[in-house]
Amino acid sequence: MKVLEKAPAKINLSLDVLGKRDDGYHEVRMVMTSIDLADRVECEDLPEDTISIRTSAPYVPEDERNFAYQAAKCIKETYNIHRGVAISIKKNIPVAAGLAGGSTDAAATIRALNRLWNLEMTYEAMLDIAVQIGSDVAFCIKGGTALATGRGEQIAPLPSLPPCWVILVKPAVSVSTAQIYKELDSKSADHPDVDEMIEAIKREDFLGICQLLGNTLEAVTMKKVADIGKIKQHMKTIGAEGILMSGSGPTVFALTQHESRMQRLINGMKGYCSQVFAVRLCKPFPLLSKYE
Numbered sequence: 497m498k499v500l501e502k503a504p505a506k507i508n509l510s511l512d513v514l515g516k517r518d519d520g521y522h523e524v525r526m527v528m529t530s531i532d533l534a535d536r537v538e539c540e541d542l543p544e545d546t547i548s549i550r551t552s553a554p555y556v557p558e559d560e561r562n563f564a565y566q567a568a569k570c571i572k573e574t575y576n577i578h579r580g581v582a583i584s585i586k587k588n589i590p591v592a593a594g595l596a597g598g599s600t601d602a603a604a605t606i607r608a609l610n611r612l613w614n615l616e617m618t619y620e621a622m623l624d625i626a627v628q629i630g631s632d633v634a635f636c637i638k639g640g641t642a643l644a645t646g647r648g649e650q651i652a653p654l655p656s657l658p659p660c661w662v663i664l665v666k667p668a669v670s671v672s673t674a675q676i677y678k679e680l681d682s683k684s685a686d687h688p689d690v691d692e693m694i695e696a697i698k699r700e701d702f703l704g705i706c707q708l709l710g711n712t713l714e715a716v717t718m719k720k721v722a723d724i725g726k727i728k729q730h731m732k733t734i735g736a737e738g739i740l741m742s743g744s745g746p747t748v749f750a751l752t753q754h755e756s757r758m759q760r761l762i763n764g765m766k767g768y769c770s771q772v773f774a775v776r777l778c779k780p781f782p783l784l785s786k787y788e
């Protein structure tokens with residue numbers, strides 16, 4: 497048997513880093529939302545008890561370093577499963593871009609194996625696996641819009657955003673999330689107003705959401721990748737209601753409710769960067785209600 501799961505990317509609308517914790521991670525408060533730029537994860541039974549990984553993109557590991565492999569291994573160990581699986585990942589999300597590409601593949605693998613192996617996992621059981629793979633995997637299990645706290649693994653759902661376009665521009669460099677957190681001095685950094693962002697979302701106030709976009713990590717990554725500042729400036733000149741770097745970067749996104757602005761942004765930014773996308777938002781997965 498074979499099951500297919502869609503694996504949407506995320507953007508961070510508000511990302512505040514409160515400080516460093518004793519376990520080496522940073523305490524964060526983030527509002528995240530899923531976008532319709534998605535990988536496709538296919539899981540198929542294998543006759544022998546092994547995990548195999550195939551991806552469509554170069555530079556993505558096809559062994560135990562792949563987050564989808566780690567998710568499958570963790571489920572096999574936790575549920576004492578002695579079955580093999582072939583995992584095939586069609587990558588559409590740019591790699592190491594601040595869009596949680598690897599995390600969403602891991603989350604999709606958890607959802608897929610739950611179906612393939614009839615595990616009847618609850619949402620909480622999926623989260624237990626997710627936190628062992630990475631901080632952003634928990635959000636990606638359900639997706640939609642949510643507040644993520646702790647190291648990013650504590651999830652509280654929020655209402656969906658008003659409909660809009662998300663235009664993404666990925667500079668031709670990648671950054672290491674660990675390095676960006678390491679270089680952050682959270683005391684002297686800018687801190688976005690996460691609570692006001694949540695209120696704006698609850699009020700369905702699109703312009704308020706755009707004005708409140710903020711990311712504590714942006715200044716750190718901008719110092720290393722000069723293109724980010726140039727992209728932001730260029731997008732501002734073309735016109736968008738809100739512009740921000742996602743996660744640890746270097747992808748920059750713009751939000752607009754106007755199709756004409758979306759077209760202008762796409763046309764204007766294509767001459768600037770090779771990786772430019774315009775996508776809609778994604779609703780949360782209606783999964784798990786059967787088991788909750």
Ligand SMILES: C[C@@](CO)(OP(=O)(O)O)[C@H](O)COP(=O)(O)OP(=O)(O)OC[C@H]1O[C@@H](n2ccc(N)nc2=O)[C@H](O)[C@@H]1O
Pocket residue numbers: 508511520521522523524526593594595596597599629630631632633646647648673674675677742743744745
């Ligand atoms: C910055 C964010 C914002 O959503 O996203 P990306 O830019 O990666 O997409 C996340 O916090 C990234 O989460 P994720 O990519 O899952 O990180 P992990 O694999 O758990 O950790 C990678 C490394 O980042 C650092 N890290 C991560 C999360 C956190 N709250 N504090 C940290 O200090 C640690 O050094 C850790 O070893």
Ligand SMILES: Nc1ncnc2c1ncn2[C@@H]1O[C@H](COP(=O)(O)OP(=O)(O)O)[C@@H](O)[C@H]1O
Pocket residue numbers: 555556557561562563564585590591592593594595596597598599601602673743744745
């Ligand atoms: N399924 C996967 N897809 C992409 N990258 C993966 C995957 N599994 C492991 N990785 C590793 O994770 C690193 C971070 O990639 P990614 O999750 O795309 O970035 P980000 O954390 O910035 O959102 C990559 O450099 C890659 O080596």
